[in-house]
Amino acid sequence: MKSLATYSAYLETALQQDHFPPTPANLYDPLRYFLKLGGKRMRPMLSLMACKLAGSSFEKALPAALAVEYFHNFSLIHDDIMDAAPLRRGQSTVHEKWNANIAILSGDVLLVKAYDQLANYDAATFQLLFKVFNQTAIEVCEGQQMDMDFETMTDVTEKQYLEMIRLKTSVLLGCALQMGGIVGGVSDADARRLYTFGEQLGLAFQIQDDLLDLFGESTQVGKQIGGDVLANKKTLLSISAKSAAAPNELKVLEAIENTKDHKTKVEQTQKLYTQLGARAYCEAKMEFHHHEALKSLEDMELPNSKDELRELANFLFTRAY
Amino acid sequence: MKSLATYSAYLETALQQDHFPPTPANLYDPLRYFLKLGGKRMRPMLSLMACKLAGSSFEKALPAALAVEYFHNFSLIHDDIMDAAPLRRGQSTVHEKWNANIAILSGDVLLVKAYDQLANYDAATFQLLFKVFNQTAIEVCEGQQMDMDFETMTDVTEKQYLEMIRLKTSVLLGCALQMGGIVGGVSDADARRLYTFGEQLGLAFQIQDDLLDLFGESTQVGKQIGGDVLANKKTLLSISAKSAAAPNELKVLEAIENTKDHKTKVEQTQKLYTQLGARAYCEAKMEFHHHEALKSLEDMELPNSKDELRELANFLFTRAY
Numbered sequence: 001m002k003s004l005a006t007y008s009a010y011l012e013t014a015l016q017q018d019h020f021p022p023t024p025a026n027l028y029d030p031l032r033y034f035l036k037l038g039g040k041r042m043r044p045m046l047s048l049m050a051c052k053l054a055g056s057s058f059e060k061a062l063p064a065a066l067a068v069e070y071f072h073n074f075s076l077i078h079d080d081i082m083d084a085a086p087l088r089r090g091q092s093t094v095h096e097k098w099n100a101n102i103a104i105l106s107g108d109v110l111l112v113k114a115y116d117q118l119a120n121y122d123a124a125t126f127q128l129l130f131k132v133f134n135q136t137a138i139e140v141c142e143g144q145q146m147d148m149d150f151e152t153m154t155d156v157t158e159k160q161y162l163e164m165i166r167l168k169t170s171v172l173l174g175c176a177l178q179m180g181g182i183v184g185g186v187s188d189a190d191a192r193r194l195y196t197f198g199e200q201l202g203l204a205f206q207i208q209d210d211l212l213d214l215f216g217e218s219t220q221v222g223k224q225i226g227g228d229v230l231a232n233k234k235t236l237l238s239i240s241a242k243s244a245a246a247p248n249e250l251k252v253l254e255a256i257e258n259t260k261d262h263k264t265k266v267e268q269t270q271k272l273y274t275q276l277g278a279r280a281y282c283e284a285k286m287e288f289h290h291h292e293a294l295k296s297l298e299d300m301e302l303p304n305s306k307d308e309l310r311e312l313a314n315f316l317f318t319r320a321y
Numbered sequence: 322m323k324s325l326a327t328y329s330a331y332l333e334t335a336l337q338q339d340h341f342p343p344t345p346a347n348l349y350d351p352l353r354y355f356l357k358l359g360g361k362r363m364r365p366m367l368s369l370m371a372c373k374l375a376g377s378s379f380e381k382a383l384p385a386a387l388a389v390e391y392f393h394n395f396s397l398i399h400d401d402i403m404d405a406a407p408l409r410r411g412q413s414t415v416h417e418k419w420n421a422n423i424a425i426l427s428g429d430v431l432l433v434k435a436y437d438q439l440a441n442y443d444a445a446t447f448q449l450l451f452k453v454f455n456q457t458a459i460e461v462c463e464g465q466q467m468d469m470d471f472e473t474m475t476d477v478t479e480k481q482y483l484e485m486i487r488l489k490t491s492v493l494l495g496c497a498l499q500m501g502g503i504v505g506g507v508s509d510a511d512a513r514r515l516y517t518f519g520e521q522l523g524l525a526f527q528i529q530d531d532l533l534d535l536f537g538e539s540t541q542v543g544k545q546i547g548g549d550v551l552a553n554k555k556t557l558l559s560i561s562a563k564s565a566a567a568p569n570e571l572k573v574l575e576a577i578e579n580t581k582d583h584k585t586k587v588e589q590t591q592k593l594y595t596q597l598g599a600r601a602y603c604e605a606k607m608e609f610h611h612h613e614a615l616k617s618l619e620d621m622e623l624p625n626s627k628d629e630l631r632e633l634a635n636f637l638f639t640r641a642y
Binding site: 116149 | 345347348399402403421422423425426428429430432433434436437440444445447448451452455458459462463465466467469470
């Protein structure tokens with residue numbers, strides 16, 4: 001996938017440039033720092049690819065791509081405060097390196113700067129982009145609130161969980177693609193299909209994340225296996241396991257939850273989730289959304305090659321699983 | 322001023338309506354609560370008045386007015402976290418009544434909802450409004466950061482202080498007026514004059530606030546006299562007193578700063594600031610900006626009566642001082 005590297009290098013160059021004034025330093029230095037921490041830049045890349053798919057030059061979508069990346073980083077800076085997370089991409093989070101007040105305020109201004117990027121387009125395009133972007137921004141906040149609410153809820157249904165991950169992570173992928181398509185000039189119907197492609201891909205990706213966290217290879221996943229289980233976090237795996245369990249199996253699940261030894265806890269959970277069919281269920285769900293994403297892509301009426309996005313979708317699901 | 326009451330009632334009715342979905346309750350309940358705490362609603366009122374001044378019906382400016390009020394409340398919710406303030410308008414702040422995470426996130430979504438209001442206008446008007454609004458939003462964040470930075474700075478100059486209050490509070494008044502004018506259809510030049518009117522009025526108002534805090538009547542100011550002095554807060558009064566003081570007077574100022582007894586501390590400060598001419602200096606500064614505001618209003622080319630805004634400007638300076 002040579003083209004992915006091209007987009008990625010183009011975005012990195014754009015992001016390494018200084019987009020913020022020098023002062024107040026305590027407001028903008030955290031943003032300079034955070035935006036250079038890296039990451040896959042998947043969202044802005046989707047905007048560029050969608051714009052190119054529409055037959056336009058991908059560079060035209062840069063402001064939309066930056067808006068999405070700024071928004072994503074704004075939400076990470078604030079989420080990190082809420083999660084009291086010390087690290088992000090192996091480096092100190094903003095509230096750790098500076099403090100919570102600075103993290104709140106620099107996050108706020110980054111959100112405003114995201115809007116600023118959208119204003120680079122003409123009035124009509126801007127209004128179209130703004131509608132998708134603003135709706136998405138609201139949904140991401142709602143998803144984050146649901147995620148926080150789930151921490152103290154005993155029974156989270158599969159439907160609630162899927163809606164939470166859809167809002168918290170998938171809609172922004174849809175938004176990134178739809179905005180790229182709008183900039184490139186696709187029809188309304190194709191813009192919606194691009195959105196659906198991203199939304200469904202995001203759902204599949206998040207379910208894959210849950211699966212990888214418990215059944216992945218530690219070296220390839222890049223983090224400790226079983227982190228979600230050790231934190232007793234609700235995931236599609238834990239929810240579907242609980243829902244498939246008979247009363248006596250529920251008791252075993254509960255006992256495992258209270259197991260102190262990490263290795264035992266993870267191994268027992270892997271075994272039971274597999275026995276209960278939760279693993280297979282989640283794999284099927286992941287496949288389903290992956291398939292839905294590709295279907296939406298194929299439905300697009302554009303005559304241009306969809307190879308890039310198709311490859312990306314398939315590439316994402318060759319992760320260490 | 323019958324008209325002020327009319328605008329105020331109209332705005333209260335609009336704000337008491339429910340503009341937010343029922344769920345997630347932890348995201349939207351805090352906003353319902355906070356927006357109903359009241360306040361003078363000065364900013365949205367300015368939008369309505371500017372729109373009427375332009376010869377349009379003031380109701381047309383409601384979305385712009387709500388955008389400004391939402392933005393103002395978003396910044397209050399986040400500022401309250403940063404200041405660890407337990408009360409706002411005599412009631413619990415959002416982070417006190419719920420928690421800091423909820424206050425961060427509901428503040429975030431309120432900012433997005435402010436943008437949403439602007440999208441109620443046609444594409445061309447929306448783009449004009451957006452430019453003023455976004456520039457202002459960035460400036461308010463910068464002003465808040467400067468204010469936080471000042472807390473740990475030993476020497477803040479008058480110029481820095483004035484720039485901080487201009488950014489933190491005045492530009493939003495300018496924005497409220499300019500947006501109302503844009504909705505009403507004023508010329509670009511008059512839109513800028515409306516902005517200047519608000520900006521200068523805001524500066525005068527903030528300097529008056531500093532003066533009232535030390536020299537006002539407790540019953541009319543509605544809070545304890547000398548709060549800024551007791552907190553050793555930097556204000557135009559303290560900065561100009563320090564700059565006017567001879568070396569021996571500087572020592573006296575320092576000694577007063579370290580005085581433990583509240584009553585003595587406030588009385589001695591009042592006396593010394595008056596002797597040093599700081600009080601008179603601030604009064605003159607306040608008058609200057611008040612005058613600049615009125616001048617900008619008079620310069621407007623619109624044939625319509627400017628009485629309402631003129632009265633409002635004068636009304637604001639009949640506060641217990």
